[in-house]
Amino acid sequence: MPGPSRPGNRYRGGVTDGGVTGARVDRDDRLDATAVADVLTLARIAGDADGADPLDEAVLLRLRDPRAAAVHLTARTPDGLLVGYAHLDITAPAEGVGLDLVVHPAYRRHRLGRALATTALAEAGTLPVRVWAHGDHPAAAALAVDLGFGRARVLWQMRRSLTVPPPAPALPDGVTLRAFRPGTDDDAWLALNARAFADHPEQGRWTADDLRVRLSEPWFDPAGFLLAVEESTGRLLGFHWTKVHEYAGATPIGEVYVLGVDPTAHRGGLGRVLTAAGLAYLREQRGLRRVMLYVDESNTAAVALYQRLGFAHWCAHVNYHRG
Structure with a gap:
């Protein structure tokens, strides 16, 4: 499997949802200002729907810091709407990879979250992966179990x-x-x-x-x-x-x-x-x-x-x- 970071690399994945929305996965080491704005808009929409922000503060800080090392996976519909995003924190590979993931509420139940997660796991290779389910959403819990994750820590708000x-x-x-x-x-x-x-x-x-x-x-x-x-x-x-x-x-x-x-x-x-x-x-x-x-x-x-x-x-x- 590939390692956690290949500077400058970008790839385009296959259709992620069986053709229902036609969304595809792209990988980038850096996001431009327009893409960052799209991610923040997606996070706000998902947070309003779920009652919990889907991306933690550390991810938001890295998004706004052009020097921060990360892997970004974006899923867009054919007309360019960002409907899924995954952020891989690769700053401490010896401790594993941190993963945050969000899917647009209107584009859920089409296996888009699973496609982003499995792509992220392939990107992490053999490194341990830790992921937050913000708000303890049932769908996130089910996906975590399906992909072999164990519940390790609970943070109360x-x-x-x-x-x-x-x-x-x-x-x-x-x-x-x-x-x-x-x-x-x-x-x-x-x-x-x-x-x-x-x-x-x-x-x-x-x-x-x-x-x-x-x-x-x-x-x-x-x-x-x-x-x-x-x-x-x-x-x-x-x-x-x-x-x-x-x-x-x-x-x-x-x-x-x-x-x-x-x-x-x-x-x-x-x-x-x-x-x-x-x-x-x-x-x-x-x-x-x-x-x-x-x-x-x-x-x-x-x-x-x-x-x-x-x-x-x-x-x-x-x-x-x-x-």
Whole structure:
């Protein structure tokens, strides 16, 4: 089978759905601006229909970063409409290939998703493959089982209304809150993030480039990136990075984007204080009425904390592995 990446290569696959729509699969190492816009439109249509965005943030960042290495599989009808897309993350082949896949709601049940998935598996060759089923869609689960994937991880999305003010617990003695300072706090924050998420499969591995890309995003707001600082030393003890999702024609929603506490500062209630401070910022400074977050189902301590703060389970995202 072919390897995960052949720079500059492009191929055209066969008809993917038995001729019902005539959609075919193309492979590219880079997408131009028009193709990226088509993918984002497809993702928005599918997300509106399913109640969960089909592509995770890392995929969206790579789509907008011309330097990012990836394999793109696109399926278009004869008149050029993009009706299917698969993204293969090939940045860490030793750990396997990450796969995200989306099919237009009006073009499902024609084996188009299966065609994209089997093409992606052929592209991955003998490498392990991990894929997210966003929203735990039944069709995605059935396809994963058919293709030999096993359920490996479950990520919950939890939500809370902000119409009711969040609690206002007191900061621990000797600790203050302030906003993140881009260019000044970068290295200290990356070190804290690595300590706080030492066992996390993605978050704890962030690099300076990962941070840089997000600080350059249109949604980035330093005032909503709260740091807990030890007053006597200036040492960072924890943080709550908030995010606001804004969609055309939809009500904005806030997010507890990343929340972390230094392992040496646990058991002081700092996580609860930081969570409440970020919720207050989203409610009072940004005027939002609802907020969401993502947490591993297996992280029972975090789930319990968020439930005490008024969050409830909204939907699940399931990670499947093969190989």
